[in-house]
Amino acid sequence: MVVEARRLDLTFQTADGPVQALSDVSLDIRAGDFVSFIGPSGCGKTTFLRVIAGLEEATGGSVSVNGMTPDEARRARAYGYVFQAAGLYPWRTIGRNVKLPLEIMGFDRAEQDRRMRDVLRLVELEGFERKYPWQLSGGMQQRASIARALAFDAALLLMDEPFGALDEIVRDRLNEQLLDLWARTGKTICFVTHSIPEAVYLSTRIVVMSPRPGRIADVIDSPLPRERPLDIRDSAAFIEVAHRVREGLRAGMGDDV
Amino acid sequence: MxxxxxxxxxxxxxxxxxxxxxxxxxxxxxxxxxxxxxxxxxxxxxxxxxxxxxxxxxxxxxxxxxxxxxxxxxxxxxxxxxxxPAPHQVAAELWNTVALQPVTSRRSLVWHAWVTLSATLTGFGIGTVLGIALAIGIVHNRAMDMSVMPWAIASQTIPILAIAPMIIVVLNSVGVQGLLPKAIISAYLSFFPVVVGMVTGLRSPDAAQLDLMRTYSASRAQTLWKLRFPASLPYLFASLKVGVAASLVGAIVGELPTGAVRGLGARLLSGSYYGQTVQIWAALLMAAFCAALLVGLIGLIQRLTLGRMGLAR
Structure with a gap:
C-alpha cells in the first residue's frame, strides 16, 4: 500500500468555532493506482491530500505513506505535489524552476541538467527551458509545474485541481498527456478535481466525498481499461460510471442544494 | 506586489x-x-x-x-x-567652486561633496546591511518581530537634530572621530526604510509558494535564499531609494554639530555664520544633485538586476 488511512479525523479550530474538515476517512491506495477525489467545496478532498503530504496533521485516526508517517515520508521525498496554481517562480526560467527541488535536495549539476531535460521532454516542453514563466500559456505553465513535481522521481504524485483554472480544450489535452505520462512512469497519482468527466476519464478509482463533515460517500473502482482514447467518454461504460459518481455526489449533498 | x-x-x-x-x-x-x-x-x-x-x-x-x-x-x-540669491548668482558660485577649483582644494564644492558622499555611502552600506539583517530576524523569529519593530519605529520618532550631537559627543569621548560618527548618523536614518521594505518583501511569498518549499522539506535557510530573498528584491530597491536619500540627510546633519570644516554640512554652517546665502544655496543645490545621482544610480542597478531576473517591467 502506498497510502493507508484509518478512521482519519481532522478538526480545524477557527474563529467561528471548530470545523470538522475530515470525519472517519478510511482509504487504501495501491501502488500504480490513479485515484481521483471528487466532491463539492468543503468536502475535505484538498485537506485529505494535504494530510497525505504532511502539510496538515490529522487530529484523530492514523495515516501512513509508504509505511511511514506523512512527516517522515515528506522528509524522505516520497511525493511530488502539484498545486492548483502553477506557482512557478517568476524570477526563474522554466529550466531553473524545474531544477528548484533538485537544488534543494542537493543533486549535482550534471544530474540536475539531465533530469530537467528528461522531465521537460516528458511534459512536451523541450526547448522551453530558457523561457520565463510569463512567456508561456497557462497550460504550458501547469505542465512545467508537473515537470517540477516529477523532477526528483518520487513514486507518488499528489495533484490538487491542477487543471481547474484552464479551459476545456486545454484541459482535455492535458488529461490525455497525463494518462500517457502515468502509463509510461507507473506512478501512483492522487488527483483532486471538481469535474466528473475528468475524474472518470483519468481514474482507476474514484473517491466521492461529501461535505459537513468531510467524509467519503462512495468509492468506485472503474471498469474502464487503462488504455483510454478521448472518445471513450462516449462509451456506455463511461456514462455509467459518471452516472454513479453523480448519484454519489447528490446523495452526499443531502438537502444542502 | x-x-x-x-x-x-x-x-x-x-x-x-x-x-x-x-x-x-x-x-x-x-x-x-x-x-x-x-x-x-x-x-x-x-x-x-x-x-x-x-x-x-x-x-x-x-x-x-x-x-x-x-x-x-x-x-x-x-x-x-x-x-x-538670484539663480544666476548661485550658478556663478557653483561655477567658481566646481569648475574653477581643483577638486583637491578646500575651496572646491566637489571636494566637500565627496567628503559628505563618502560618509553617506558608508552609512548607507551599514544601514542597508543592518536593515536586511533585522528584517531577516523579524521574519524568522517571533520574539524579534514583537521586540525589534517597536524600537525601530521609536528610533525614527526622535528628531535627528537632537540625537546627532549626542552620537558625535559619545563617540568622540571614546576616540571615534571623522567619517564614522557621520556614517553612523546616516545609517541611523537609512536602516529604517530598509527594515520596513524588507519585512514586507520577505513576507510577500504566498501560502502556496511556502507550501511548495515545505513539500521539498526545504530548510529555513533554503526557503530564505531561494524564495523569500528573490521575492523581496523589488521591495528592497524601493526602500533603498528612500534610504539613500535619508543617508545623505543624515551625513549632512552629522556635519553640523561638530562645527566641521569639511563637507556640505560645513558649507551650510559657515554660510549661515557669515550670512553667505549664495554659498548656502550652492551647497543645497549640490546636495540635491548628489541625492538625484544616488537615487538614479540605485534605479539603474534596480533595472539591471530585475532585468536579469526576468522581473523588469
Missing part, C-alpha cells in the same frame, strides 16, 4: 526596440520637464526681487530718494548678501 509582474509592455521587443522606446520617452518628456524648470526659475527670480526689495528701499530712503522699478530690479538681483 502579491502578483508577480507578467509580460512587461515592450518586453518582447529586442534591445534596439527598447532603446527606441527610451529615446521616445525622453524626447516626449523633454517639453514638460523644460516647462517646469522655466516656471521654477521664473518664480525664483520673482521671489528674489520681492524678498530683496526691502534692502533697496531702505538704502533709497536713507539717501532720501525714491527707488523706481528699474532701481529695485538692478538692486535686488546682484546683492552680496541677499535674503534670497
Amino acid at each position: 502579491s502578483d508577480p509582474p507578467l509580460a512587461a509592455p515592450g518586453a518582447g521587443t529586442g534591445r534596439s526596440g527598447r532603446v527606441g522606446l527610451l529615446v521616445w520617452r525622453i524626447s516626449g518628456a523633454a517639453g514638460p520637464v523644460l516647462a517646469v524648470i522655466l516656471a521654477l526659475l521664473a518664480i525664483w527670480y520673482a521671489a528674489t526681487v520681492w524678498l530683496n526689495a526691502q534692502w533697496v528701499l531702505d538704502q533709497a530712503a536713507r539717501a532720501d530718494r525714491m527707488a523706481g522699478f528699474g532701481d529695485i530690479l538692478r538692486g535686488t538681483l546682484n546683492q552680496e548678501r541677499p535674503v534670497l
Whole structure:
C-alpha cells in the first residue's frame, strides 16, 4: 500500500468555532493506482491530500505513506505535489524552476541538467527551458509545474485541481498527456478535481466525498481499461460510471442544494 | 506586489526596440520637464526681487530718494548678501567652486561633496546591511518581530537634530572621530526604510509558494535564499531609494554639530555664520544633485538586476 488511512479525523479550530474538515476517512491506495477525489467545496478532498503530504496533521485516526508517517515520508521525498496554481517562480526560467527541488535536495549539476531535460521532454516542453514563466500559456505553465513535481522521481504524485483554472480544450489535452505520462512512469497519482468527466476519464478509482463533515460517500473502482482514447467518454461504460459518481455526489449533498 | 509582474509592455521587443522606446520617452518628456524648470526659475527670480526689495528701499530712503522699478530690479538681483540669491548668482558660485577649483582644494564644492558622499555611502552600506539583517530576524523569529519593530519605529520618532550631537559627543569621548560618527548618523536614518521594505518583501511569498518549499522539506535557510530573498528584491530597491536619500540627510546633519570644516554640512554652517546665502544655496543645490545621482544610480542597478531576473517591467 502506498497510502493507508484509518478512521482519519481532522478538526480545524477557527474563529467561528471548530470545523470538522475530515470525519472517519478510511482509504487504501495501491501502488500504480490513479485515484481521483471528487466532491463539492468543503468536502475535505484538498485537506485529505494535504494530510497525505504532511502539510496538515490529522487530529484523530492514523495515516501512513509508504509505511511511514506523512512527516517522515515528506522528509524522505516520497511525493511530488502539484498545486492548483502553477506557482512557478517568476524570477526563474522554466529550466531553473524545474531544477528548484533538485537544488534543494542537493543533486549535482550534471544530474540536475539531465533530469530537467528528461522531465521537460516528458511534459512536451523541450526547448522551453530558457523561457520565463510569463512567456508561456497557462497550460504550458501547469505542465512545467508537473515537470517540477516529477523532477526528483518520487513514486507518488499528489495533484490538487491542477487543471481547474484552464479551459476545456486545454484541459482535455492535458488529461490525455497525463494518462500517457502515468502509463509510461507507473506512478501512483492522487488527483483532486471538481469535474466528473475528468475524474472518470483519468481514474482507476474514484473517491466521492461529501461535505459537513468531510467524509467519503462512495468509492468506485472503474471498469474502464487503462488504455483510454478521448472518445471513450462516449462509451456506455463511461456514462455509467459518471452516472454513479453523480448519484454519489447528490446523495452526499443531502438537502444542502 | 502579491502578483508577480507578467509580460512587461515592450518586453518582447529586442534591445534596439527598447532603446527606441527610451529615446521616445525622453524626447516626449523633454517639453514638460523644460516647462517646469522655466516656471521654477521664473518664480525664483520673482521671489528674489520681492524678498530683496526691502534692502533697496531702505538704502533709497536713507539717501532720501525714491527707488523706481528699474532701481529695485538692478538692486535686488546682484546683492552680496541677499535674503534670497538670484539663480544666476548661485550658478556663478557653483561655477567658481566646481569648475574653477581643483577638486583637491578646500575651496572646491566637489571636494566637500565627496567628503559628505563618502560618509553617506558608508552609512548607507551599514544601514542597508543592518536593515536586511533585522528584517531577516523579524521574519524568522517571533520574539524579534514583537521586540525589534517597536524600537525601530521609536528610533525614527526622535528628531535627528537632537540625537546627532549626542552620537558625535559619545563617540568622540571614546576616540571615534571623522567619517564614522557621520556614517553612523546616516545609517541611523537609512536602516529604517530598509527594515520596513524588507519585512514586507520577505513576507510577500504566498501560502502556496511556502507550501511548495515545505513539500521539498526545504530548510529555513533554503526557503530564505531561494524564495523569500528573490521575492523581496523589488521591495528592497524601493526602500533603498528612500534610504539613500535619508543617508545623505543624515551625513549632512552629522556635519553640523561638530562645527566641521569639511563637507556640505560645513558649507551650510559657515554660510549661515557669515550670512553667505549664495554659498548656502550652492551647497543645497549640490546636495540635491548628489541625492538625484544616488537615487538614479540605485534605479539603474534596480533595472539591471530585475532585468536579469526576468522581473523588469
